[in-house]
Amino acid sequence: MNAILTIAGRELRAYFATPVATVFIVIFLVLQGALTFNLGQFFDRGIADLNPFFTFIPWVFLLLIPAITMRLWAEERRLGTIELLLTLPITQTQAVLGKFLAAWAFCGIALLLTFPFVIAVNILGNPDNGVIASGYLGSLLIAGAFLSVGAAMSALTRNQVIAFVLAVAVCFLFAVASNPIVNDFLSHTAPALGEFTRRLAITDRFADFTRGLISLRDVIYFATFIGFFLFLNTVLVDQRKAD
Amino acid sequence: MATRAADPAGPLIDIEGLTKRFGSFTAVDDVTFQVRRGEVLGFLGPNGAGKSTTMRMLAGFMIPSAGTARILDHDVQTDSVAARRVLGFLPEGAPTYPEMTVEGFLRFCAKIRGYTGAELADRVDHALGLTTLRGVRLQPVETLSKGFKRRVGLAQALLHDPPVLVLDEPTDGLDPNQKHEVRGLIAQMAPNKAIVISTHILEEVDAVCTRAIIIAGGRIVADETPQALSERHASGKLEDVFRALTMEGAV
Numbered sequence: 001m002n003a004i005l006t007i008a009g010r011e012l013r014a015y016f017a018t019p020v021a022t023v024f025i026v027i028f029l030v031l032q033g034a035l036t037f038n039l040g041q042f043f044d045r046g047i048a049d050l051n052p053f054f055t056f057i058p059w060v061f062l063l064l065i066p067a068i069t070m071r072l073w074a075e076e077r078r079l080g081t082i083e084l085l086l087t088l089p090i091t092q093t094q095a096v097l098g099k100f101l102a103a104w105a106f107c108g109i110a111l112l113l114t115f116p117f118v119i120a121v122n123i124l125g126n127p128d129n130g131v132i133a134s135g136y137l138g139s140l141l142i143a144g145a146f147l148s149v150g151a152a153m154s155a156l157t158r159n160q161v162i163a164f165v166l167a168v169a170v171c172f173l174f175a176v177a178s179n180p181i182v183n184d185f186l187s188h189t190a191p192a193l194g195e196f197t198r199r200l201a202i203t204d205r206f207a208d209f210t211r212g213l214i215s216l217r218d219v220i221y222f223a224t225f226i227g228f229f230l231f232l233n234t235v236l237v238d239q240r241k242a243d
Numbered sequence: 244m245a246t247r248a249a250d251p252a253g254p255l256i257d258i259e260g261l262t263k264r265f266g267s268f269t270a271v272d273d274v275t276f277q278v279r280r281g282e283v284l285g286f287l288g289p290n291g292a293g294k295s296t297t298m299r300m301l302a303g304f305m306i307p308s309a310g311t312a313r314i315l316d317h318d319v320q321t322d323s324v325a326a327r328r329v330l331g332f333l334p335e336g337a338p339t340y341p342e343m344t345v346e347g348f349l350r351f352c353a354k355i356r357g358y359t360g361a362e363l364a365d366r367v368d369h370a371l372g373l374t375t376l377r378g379v380r381l382q383p384v385e386t387l388s389k390g391f392k393r394r395v396g397l398a399q400a401l402l403h404d405p406p407v408l409v410l411d412e413p414t415d416g417l418d419p420n421q422k423h424e425v426r427g428l429i430a431q432m433a434p435n436k437a438i439v440i441s442t443h444i445l446e447e448v449d450a451v452c453t454r455a456i457i458i459a460g461g462r463i464v465a466d467e468t469p470q471a472l473s474e475r476h477a478s479g480k481l482e483d484v485f486r487a488l489t490m491e492g493a494v
Contacts, residue, residue: 006354010340017342080338084399087302088355089328242305 003090007098008105015106020071024064028110031060036117048125053117054135054210058175058203061107061139061146066167068106069150070160072099073237077158082241096234100151107143111136131212138209141222145202146171148229155236158243177201253316254279255407255437256301260310263296263461270296272461273310278437280406283429285452285469286441289489293461294441295335298411301439302332314407328356331405333413337396341385345376345395348384352399370398373428389416397425401432408438414447426451445481449473459489 015021032053036042040052076082085095121127150167157163176182178201186194198204202225205218254277263271271293278284288294299305301312303319303326312319317326339348349367358366371377374394379387384395393416400408413429414422429438429451442448448455448469455472457465465472465488469481476483 002357003355006351010343010351014340014342079341080334080336081340083299083302083304083334084332084338084396087304087327087330087332087334088352089324089357090355091324238306242299 003094004098004101007085007090007095008102011099011102012105015068015102020068021106024068024106025110025113028060028064029113031064032056032114032117035060048121048127050117050121050127050132050135051210053114054139054206057139058142058206061143062168062171062175065107065143065146066150066153066164066171068103069147069154069167070163071154072103072151073154073233074158074160074163077241078160086237086241092234092237096151096230096237100147100230100233103147103151104140104144107147108140111139111143128212131210134212134214135210137214138206141209141219142202142206145174145222145225145229148226148233149174152229152233152236155233155240171202174200174202176203178204255315256409256439257313257316258297258301258310259312261297261300261307261312262309263293263300263305264308270461271300271307274458274461274463275310276456276463276466278407278439280437281434282454283433283438283440283452285448285455286439286458287443287445287448287455287485288441288458289443292458292489294458295411296461297458298332298335298409298439298441301409302330302334303327304334328403329405329407331400331403331408331410333396333400333410335411337393339384339392339395339399342383344381344383345387345391345398346371346380348395349398349402353402356403358403366402370402373401374398375424390418390421393417394421394425406436408432408436408440410438410440412442413440414442414444422447445485448481457485457488464488 035056036053040055042052045052073082076085086092118129118132121132122129146167149170150163153166153170154160154163156166177197183194183198186197205221208215208218256278258277259275261271261274262269274293274297276284286294286297296305300307301314301319303312303323306320314326315329317323317329319326343351346367349370350363353363353366368377371380374397376391376394376398379391384392387395393413397410397413400410414425417425426447429440432438433451433453440447440452452469455465455467455469456463457472465475465484472484473479473481476487
């Protein structure tokens with residue numbers, strides 16, 4: 001556990017030692033603000049909740065999270081530090097978990113910085129803060145899910161652009177799996193597959209959280225999802241570390 | 244770590260039949276050797292001969308296609324964390340995290356090795372002293388020259404005073420004074436450790452190594468003392484022996 005936290009701490013400090021952290025957080029807040037207030041009609045709706053805010057979270061994350069994860073392993077390989085890191089007395093799983101936790105904590109910090117939305121909506125009306133808290137929990141979980149995908153893709157290639165594009169593509173598949181367009185198409189052509197993809201869809205699970213529903217099934221879904229991709233990440237690091 | 248107690252004279256590094264294939268290309272071909280305490284083994288060979296690949300397998304970074312490598316009786320594949328605990332490894336090119344300060348980087352490595360508090364500070368300070376890096380301890384690694392970066396990598400390998408040191412080109416990029424210092428450091432540590440250094444600077448072999456292995460085309464073509472090696476050629480020069488052995492290996 002100590003080694004995991006040491007790796008996570010180093011990694012997290014590295015975000016803030018470079019402009020990565022600032023750029024990410026500023027763009028995230030600007031995008032979320034613009035989308036919530038303009039497209040989401042935050043004021044015009046006349047309802048005191050953060051639904052417009054949460055609606056856009058998966059899509060903003062879809063774009064920005066692969067930008068964090070693309071460097072996660074690719075950068076280590078470019079610098080050659082992967083050879084240093086993986087010859088220290090740690091297991092590969094510890095390295096994978098440490099890096100993932102750092103990225104997750106970083107997303108948590110970005111989410112925390114959206115607190116003015118919560119304050120605003122509380123000043124303007126009487127929102128259900130329980131629903132808001134559950135929405136934030138869902139946001140954190142969807143961030144974790146996308147991060148685990150992105151981290152695995154970063155271990156797959158030493159090219160950061162390829163890592164980014166692959167991560168966006170895979171996250172996109174999970175995000176649109178329950179979309180009516182995809183579902184109608186699949187239920188006509190392959191009904192069994194249609195049901196399967198609907199269950200895999202990440203956005204439906206997230207929608208439950210934004211309605212204030214925290215179900216054990218959804219939590220298990222996210223835990224399994226993240227666990228699977230972290231396992232894949234460990235396997236990929238092991239196979240490709242020395243390429 | 245106590246496993247050696249039963250056989251104090253046994254080899255600290257034990258490599259047997261180590262082979263690495265990349266597709267149809269065999270980078271390291273059935274390499275076998277042992278290194279005992281007190282030995283400084285110079286690992287020589289032209290570029291691409293398989294030196295770094297062998298060292299990477301020894302450090303447990305690269306998975307061998309065949310054969311085994313053991314450090315103090317710990318197999319680097321099946322018991323890798325224990326093996327790496329007693330190993331100080333300087334990877335090729337001495338990679339470090341560029342945005343970290345020298346001290347920050349060494350503290351990170353020390354923490355991972357399980358040191359805390361005052362002991363951690365002592366270890367880092369001692370390593371900084373050995374590699375004469377105290378003057379730049381608060382400088383980010385990316386602002387340092389090549390020679391300093393190399394010494395940061397070396398400091399990292401010496402942090403935990405490991406019984407086994409594997410250094411891939413430890414003096415590459417150093418100026419003559421720094422080279423002299425590093426060789427002095429290696430010679431000073433030699434009696435208590437098993438040390439493997441790869442190099443293509445032949446004078447280094449004469450200066451610090453008690454034994455030299457020449458590898459060409461992935462195979463060991465010579466394994467003896469530097470002196471015996473240089474006597475192989477009429478000129479008595481290691482350089483001529485090296486050329487004779489590695490050129491014929493390439494053909």
